[in-house]
Amino acid sequence: MVAGLNSAPRLASLSWDAVVEPCARWSHEGDPLTHEPAVDAPIRHSQSERGGIAMALKKSDLYSSLWAGADELRGGMDASQYKDYVLTLLFVKYVSDKAKADPDSLVDVPEGGSFDDLVSFRGKSDIGDQVNKAIRRLADANDLVGVINNADFDDPNKLGEGKALVDRLSKLIGIFQDLDFSSSRTEGDDLLGDAYEYLMRHFATESGKSKGQFYTPAEVSRVMAQLVGIQPRTPKSATVYDPTCGSGSLLLKVADAAPHGLTIYGQEKDNATWALAKMNMILHGNETADVRQGDTLVDPKFRDGDRLETFDFLVANPPFSVKSWTNGLENEFGRFDGYGRPPEKNGDYAFLLHMVKSLKSTGKGAVILPHGVLFRGNAEATIRKALIRKGYIKGIIGLPANLFYGTGIPACIIVLDKENAQARTGIFMIDASKGFVKDGNKNRLRPRDMHQIIDVFNKQTEVERYSRMVPVAEIADAKNDYNLNIPRYIDSSEPEDIQDLHAHLKGGIPDRDLDALQRYWDAFPSLRGTLFKPLRPGYSELAVDKSEIQATITGSPEYEAFASTTTGTVTHWWNVHHDELVDISSSTRPNALIALLGDTLLERFRPKPLIDEYGVYEQLMSYWNETMHDDVALVMSAGWDEAAKPRTAIENKERKLSETPDLIVGAGRSATKYKMDLIPPALIVDRYFADEKAKLEELNAAAEAAGQAVEEFIEENSGEEGLLADAMDDDKISKALAAARLRIAKREDPKSDEVKALVELIALYDAEANAKKAARDAQVKLDEVTLKQYGRLSTGEIHTLVIDDKWGARFVRGAQAELDALIRQLVDRLDVLGDRYAETVGDLDAEVERLSAKVAEHLAVMGVR
Incomplete structure (x- = not known):
């Protein structure tokens, strides 16, 4: 047991007012x-x-500062071109720092070719030419010519002329000068990789539809990496191939999912994007990755004569529906044998068949393609039929629209698996099109969406309106004729909210609508009987006033017990991992830590009623991304005591x-x-200075009340006829104005009501000033003792403040927030049903008759018959 911690439940005294600001x-x-x-x-x-x-x-501050600074210097240059300058400088900075820290670095940084050399050129008139030469030296030393020296740093058309070019490059180099990647630890690499990914994402966003395809969103990449069947025993010698690898981010995510890494192969048509991929591999410690440049369909680089090389795993996000895919095509390399030739004006199936051909006999892959490949006819229907009959398609995941940078159309992931393909009797389908969050002008998969797709697919779990194993016999029947359009097999639409005519005529809420809320009645067995009473067969009515629904629910013993159990589940889960969190050190692997926390949290909530385990998981992952990961990185770097x-x-x-x-x-x-x-100051105050905080709150309340008294007195006595009218200045009166007017008023009539009012106002101002000073002095004292308290903290106390008061409390609040959201949904639904059938047709008819009689009465009075 760590010093300073008791064996009692560790979350018993959690702070609910913690202010968290990760770094x-x-x-x-x-x-x-x-x-x-x-x-x-x-x-x-x-x-x-x-x-x-x-x-x-904070990482987000680091990245946004880097992006803001770099983007400010872009001027009118297109983002797709400017990225070459920014990412090249990031690369040079990284390999230079790495070479300083690691004598065995695979990248040789020659004299005159380091980032320090670039710094020495700042402010010089020939900075552009000197930067070009330095980067060329680095390229020559590492066989990276054509990879890192594509951007011309002496181009006046892009960077400006004369002093403008000098200033822009000097400032741009200065931004990267602030970064330090000298650490050789994996976490340092993660920081660099995340910064690179952040820049890539922003450049993709800024580049528009035509030039954003060099980057696959990280969330989609992570999902695909978990779908291709990598096992804990998969060796590093296993191969992964991406025939349209773009900047290489998808390949890297897949390799990262393997316990020992993978042997990476890739090909990219665009020369500049190929250079990005080469740099990306080095930045992520995959210097030996074999990434080649060329058109995969016309000139596949991984082949032995006329035979394509094959790989263990394959992932790809090819350009959608390329119309010119046949340009220059002379050798088909047997890719279309047994399937038929894809349409001349659409290359989707050409890419897909290339990938099928490039898999070993037990190979597995995941490919992103537009939804059209699932249902388009003619030649594509023939190919699709052959693929289904061979059993190569293991699964299909329908994704939300507007995820990708090159297009806004919805896409799908096709999971390929050649192993035991002939024995495959069904295709597992998931409709994940509704799980996303808006992020600027794009949609993005949330952690909960990603984990749910991965869990459901890998466990082949059938979930109503979400996933289903569809028999090949059903796909092949006359009705479907090998059409794979997901809505044919999974109805993901919300059930229609049907209006009940009998309820409108006779009143009451249909039991059918209440039965649809069965998950709530399962969680709170007696709640339905408390809220409703039978009206007639098939219909019920509210047993409480509609305004009391929420209070009745949250005040019920069953709800209180359920909420307590929810808190207890989170508390127990967190306490189980307490010692692992205490042991965070420089050898900790953050990704492994959060994976463990996330998986065990899902296990805890999966058997629980009502609360969606993926909602609670989202609470964990959101906090991890916003705060906890940066906290962990800080403890890894500095240790608990120093970090605090x-x-x-x-x-x-x-x-x-x-x-x-x-x-x-x-x-x-x-x-x-x-x-x-x-450790934010609020945590220190809540744990050690609760009495002082309470006193400060009283003083602040008193100061606010004193200020309110001044405002109310002025309001009561202002106006043209008010006692303070002569002291007003544009509807305002300060203490100084009141004092000045008081001197005049005393000379005019020392016993006047105006004098009394001014004296009282000045007294109120004095009371307000004294109250504010007392509050201010108390705040200063509290700040001083809070700062001193940091020096008195033991290591055990630091653990308690961070692990329990900061991190653990957040997860308790997160689970409660999920429950609160569910209760709001129930209350909203019951409100809708209560309003919908509150008045019957008979009630409306009676109201019409009453109003008609009233109108007739008024007409009679007016003499109208």
Whole structure:
């Protein structure tokens, strides 16, 4: 047991007001800090090897700052061209830092070809030419000519002329100068890879439909990586191939899913995108990946004479519906034998058949294609029929529309599997088209959507309106005729909300509508009987007022027990992993940690009624991505004790890297601003200074009440006839104005009501000032003792504050939020049903008669007969 922690449930005293602000590491060379700590406290001043200040920023802040700075310097250049400049500099920076830290680095950084050399060119009139030469030296030393030296840094048409070019390149190099990838740990590589992926995604978004196809969204890539059948025993010698690899992100995700990695092969038609893929492989530690340039259909590079090479695994996101795929095609390499030739003006099946041919006899693959391949006729129908009969199609997943950067049309993943293909009697289908979140002008799969697709497919679980194993016999019957359009086999539409005419005529809520809410009655067995009572056969009526539905539900013993059980489930799950979290160190693998947490959380909630386990999982993953991953990275880098120390906030307005402080001690120019990367001050206050916090809240409330008293008094006595009218200035009156008017009013009539009013107003102003000062003084004192408390924390207390008060409390709140959302849905549905059948047709007829009689009465009074 860790010191400072008891054996009692660890989440018993969790803070519900924790303010979390995650931080990742970013080394920074900037202006020295000029302010000393105002209070004696432990301050973290981590130094980089170069002597720069280690800036701790959230990953999202790091990436957005990098993107904002780079994008600002883009000018009018198209994003698809500008990415070559930005990503090349990122590459040079990475390999230069890596070579410093790792003498065995596979990339040789020659003299005159490092990023430090680029820095030395800043501000020089020939900076563009010198950068080109330095990058060429690096390319020559590593057989990367045509890969990293494609961007011309001396091109006046793109970068400007004279001083404009010098300034732009100098600032661009300065942005990358702030990054530090000298760490050789895997987590450092993840940080770099994430930064690269972030830039790629933004360039894809900015590049438009015609030039965004070099990047497959990371979420889709991760799903595909889990569908191709990689096993824990899969060796690194197993091969993975992407014939249209783009920037290589899909290949990397698949290789990363294998415990030992995979041997990577890829081909890309576009030369600039091929260069991106080569750089991407090196940036992710896959320097030996074999990625070749050329048109896969016309000139496949992986072949032995007229025979295509075959691979263990295959993934691909080929360009959709290419019309010119036959241009230059002379040798078909047997790809279409036994299937027929694809249409001349649509290359979807040409790519698919190339992939089928490129798989070994036990090979497995996943391919993204437009939905049209599932149902289009003529030549494509013939090919589809042959593929189904051979048993090569293991599954189909329908994806949401607008996921991809090259197109907005919906697409699907076709899962291929040649192993035991002849024995395959069905195709497993999933309609995942409704699971996504809006992200700017694109849609994006959420963690819950990704995990659900993977779980359901790999376990072949049939879920109503979502997934189904469809027999080949059904696909082949006369009705379907080998059409694979998913809606033929899975009806994912929501059931129609049917209006009941008998209920409209006679009143009551149909039992059929209440039966549709059975999952709630299963969770709360007596709740239906509490909310409703029988009216007549097949119909019920509310037993409580409609306004009391929610209170009746949340006040019921069954709900309270269910909520307590939900909290207990989360608490027990979290406590089981407590020691693993305490043991976070430099050897921790963050991806493995979150995978373990996510899988065990799903296991805990899967057998529970009502609450969707994937909703709770989404709560975990959202918090991991927003906060916890950066916290873990910080602990890995600095250790628990060092990571918990405050540090002085960095301000660098020139580079737009200023941080919002968590705590300010002192005032004016002598104030010191602090960042608490791991433990926000609110957690310290809640655990150690609850009484002081309560007192401060009282003082703040008193100050607010005093201010309100001033406003109310002015409101009551203002206006043209008001006692304060002569002291008003544009409907406002300050204490100074009131005092000035009081001196005049006393000379005019010292006993007047105006004098009394002004005296009372000044007294109210004084009371407000005193109340605000008391609150301000209490806040200053609380801030000072809070800062000092950081220096008194034991390692065990740090564990409690972070693991229990910060992380664990968030998951308890997340599970409760899922339950609250479900209860809101139930209340909303019951409100709809209650309103729908509240008035019968007879009630409406009676109201019409009443109103008609009233109209007739008024007409009679008016003499109209």
